[in-house]
Amino acid sequence: MNQLTNQQVERFKGAFPSVKENESMVAHTYLKIGGLARLYFIAETGDAVVHAIETALSMQIPWTVIGSGSNLLVSDDGFQGVVIQTGDRTQKINGVSVSAAAGLFTGSLAYATVDAGLIGFEWGAGVPGTIGGATYGDAGCFGGEMQNVVSSVDVYDVINQKRVTFSHAECHFGYRDSRFKHEPLIILSTALTLKMGDVVAARLKISEMTAKRKDSQPQGLFSAGCLFKNFEFTDVSVLEKLQREDEIPETMIKAKRISAGWLVDKLGLKGKTIGKAQVSSIHGNFLLNLGGARAQDVLALSSYVKMKVRDELGILLEDEVQYLGF
Ligand SMILES: Cc1cc2nc3c(=O)[nH]c(=O)nc-3n(C[C@H](O)[C@H](O)[C@H](O)COP(=O)(O)OP(=O)(O)OC[C@H]3O[C@@H](n4cnc5c(N)ncnc54)[C@H](O)[C@@H]3O)c2cc1C
Known part of the structure; x- marks a missing residue:
């Protein structure tokens, strides 16, 4: 991959003063592997994600969006471009409707939904990473999968440079698959529909799944x-x-x-x-x-x-x- 020029780096830094240079990806992956990201930017809002992508495109800087790096292998040579990490961790729960920003941790959302009296997302408690990453890869475990709970997804469509909302059917979910894996679409937030249910039973389910993980996976x-x-x-x-x-x-x-x-x-x-x-x-x-x-x-x-x-x-x-x- 071509090196970024100093001019590209300085112009991007001018637009995003908090951007880091030559950031080791070891710090941003669960595998603790990877070379340097030439630029690393934590986007605290969906607007900041879109702004960073549009700016990178206008400066011909390669870019990528990641969540928390729990499903990522980064090359020893790193990434000559800007790594944009989703940092919006907000959520809204209204009855059985839940909306989660892409940067929200999947586990946090699972606990929050149970605290709000909802069932159907208990399995998310043990899945590392963000809602954006989980939606992208149709994360799942213990019989649960994102595709069973997602009602719609708000994305930034990179080709048409506009925001779009996809219905469940339009997300083309499959086992560990979605249209987001195949098209330049960046997930900004995901809406879920859950059910009201027995909170005590839901908490017990989380404890049982946590215990099963401990028995069957390296800790x-x-x-x-x-x-x-x-x-x-x-x-x-x-x-x-x-x-x-x-x-x-x-x-x-x-x-x-x-x-x-x-x-x-x-x-x-x-x-x-x-x-x-x-x-x-x-x-x-x-x-x-x-x-x-x-x-x-x-x-x-x-x-x-x-x-x-x-x-x-x-x-x-x-x-x-x-x-x-x-
Ligand atoms: C110990 C351990 C246990 C795990 N157990 C499970 C499990 O039970 N079930 C399971 O399904 N997975 C599991 N995983 C894998 C991982 O947790 C999931 O794939 C998770 O959903 C990835 O989220 P992330 O935010 O870390 O994504 P990242 O690793 O940061 O990114 C993964 C991919 O998603 C893309 N991406 C991330 N955010 C966005 C966005 N907003 N828009 C577009 N693309 C985006 C990235 O570009 C990248 O290609 C496990 C991982 C670990 C380390």
Whole structure:
């Protein structure tokens, strides 16, 4: 990627005095990996996100928008442009209608909705990251998914340079997918519709899900959550290679989705290490930074896992983690 010129940097800094220069992305990713962002700007409002994008475009500065970096692998070379972090963490709850700014933490919103007597978003309590990131990637767990609760999304349409509201149907949600992954649309806020319900039961549900996470996922280590999407299938014949050797859990067959972690485990790849990156020994779909890992280590390990799963099981794993600066 071309270096920004001093003139580009100075002009952007003139428009946004709080922008930081040469900011390490280690500080802004859960994996604690990545080179320098040439410019780093925290946009405290939706208007500031739009203004920063329009300014970057007018100065021909590459730009990207991130939430809290919990699903992000940043290149060792960093990003020659401006990283815009959503920092608007406001929310409104009116009856069963909820509106959350893109920068609001998913976990905070989950607790706030339960405190307001609402149910349906308890699963969000344990998902790191922001509502913008969760909407972008249709985040979900324990049977809940953004697509089940989102009613509409306010975005900035970069091509037409205007704000638009998309209805649920217009968001084209799919498993860990949405139109926001495929078009230059920046999420400014997301509206959810929940239900009134039993708050005591909802709090209990959150505690149970937190306990399950503690049992099944590595704790206190640097990761980006699941590296790969689970494998979705329509035709059971693709599973022949698996079934010959192992019983596939009934829940996965019913859901038509084979857990990527289960596949990794089946091939005995837990604990596999390249450089300072390791496949977690607790959860086969968690790739860990053991301390000082480089993006190259993660890429090499992820490619190795994909190759093994393809060659031995005939399954192509797709990335869930998002890449920046490659
Ligand atoms: C320990 C751990 C556990 C996890 N568990 C789960 C889980 O149970 N379920 C699950 O689904 N995920 C899980 N994840 C992954 C992660 O939490 C989610 O993907 C989360 O929603 C990402 O949000 P973020 O704000 O951190 O996004 P980031 O990592 O900052 O960004 C991810 C992508 O979203 C884009 N993006 C972010 N904000 C916007 C915006 N406003 N507009 C447009 N694009 C945007 C970015 O450009 C990037 O491509 C886990 C991660 C970790 C570290």
